[in-house]
Amino acid sequence: MRTATFTFHGVLNDFLKPSKRGKHVAYTFDGSPAVKDAIEAIGVPHPEVAAILHNKVPVFFSHPLQPNGHVHVFPAGPELDLPEGYTLAAMPSRPYRFVLDVHLGTLASTLRMLGFDTLYDTNYSDKEIAHIAQQEQRIVLTRDIVLLKQKVIVHGYWLRSQHKTEQAKEVIRRFNLHQEISPFKLCLRCNGAVRPIPKEQVLDELPTKTQLYFQEFYQCTVCHKVYWKGSHYEHMQAFIEELKQES
Numbered sequence: 001m002r003t004a005t006f007t008f009h010g011v012l013n014d015f016l017k018p019s020k021r022g023k024h025v026a027y028t029f030d031g032s033p034a035v036k037d038a039i040e041a042i043g044v045p046h047p048e049v050a051a052i053l054h055n056k057v058p059v060f061f062s063h064p065l066q067p068n069g070h071v072h073v074f075p076a077g078p079e080l081d082l083p084e085g086y087t088l089a090a091m092p093s094r095p096y097r098f099v100l101d102v103h104l105g106t107l108a109s110t111l112r113m114l115g116f117d118t119l120y121d122t123n124y125s126d127k128e129i130a131h132i133a134q135q136e137q138r139i140v141l142t143r144d145i146v147l148l149k150q151k152v153i154v155h156g157y158w159l160r161s162q163h164k165t166e167q168a169k170e171v172i173r174r175f176n177l178h179q180e181i182s183p184f185k186l187c188l189r190c191n192g193a194v195r196p197i198p199k200e201q202v203l204d205e206l207p208t209k210t211q212l213y214f215q216e217f218y219q220c221t222v223c224h225k226v227y228w229k230g231s232h233y234e235h236m237q238a239f240i241e242e243l244k245q246e247s
């Protein structure tokens with residue numbers, strides 16, 4: 001048996017048992033596995049990894065693990081000083097688009113509310129999510145570490161929190177989206193484009209009080225759901241301001 005030592009930096013420690021966080025992790029192996037296989041066997045899904053130094057040299061996922069090697073594994077972050085041209089997975093061009101794991105319906109609505117193109121369906125299988133991500137260069141958001149380890153997934157993020165509001169904040173921070181928040185652009189229900197619409201065109205669909213008190217309306221171009229700046233709007237604005245202030 002051979003041994004290599006791994007050091008995981010920053011938030012990658014979230015995937016380690018508490019007793020191993022911030023410490024060197026010994027990994028025993030046969031043959032010469034790819035460094036990616038060792039990283040995932042220890043518990044860290046590859047989409048969370050932004051850089052790998054093997055014996056102080058930047059390497060790619062397929063690099064064979066060397067006996068007695070020391071591997072430093074880094075998450076994405078502005079503090080990362082990498083050699084020119086080195087990247088494990090170039091990010092898709094902005095604006096980023098997302099595909100969400102099942103059970104994340106509230107996060108899907110929140111991201112759409114903030115203007116981020118987000119696919120979500122309670123019937124998606126893991127395979128479908130991975131396929132959509134691959135075909136459409138979407139970022140996978142999930143609470144399932146096993147899903148993120150699927151080979152074809154290039155970009156993804158494991159939501160640390162189980163709390164809905166905190167999850168949205170995590171995504172905004174991780175992908176630095178503060179300046180791209182653009183509400184009333186996407187339908188919360190279907191992700192279709194939302195456009196302003198004259199009040200008289202949607203009058204029949206409005207509750208009586210809404211007809212009386214509101215003048216500005218928006219409609220989804222796909223499912224035709226009508227939106228207006230109702231009671232939840234102030235709450236939503238406060239949340240958006242809170243997010244923007246973090247930047």
Ligand SMILES: [Zn+2]
Nearest residue numbers: 187190220223
């Ligand atoms: Zn819609």
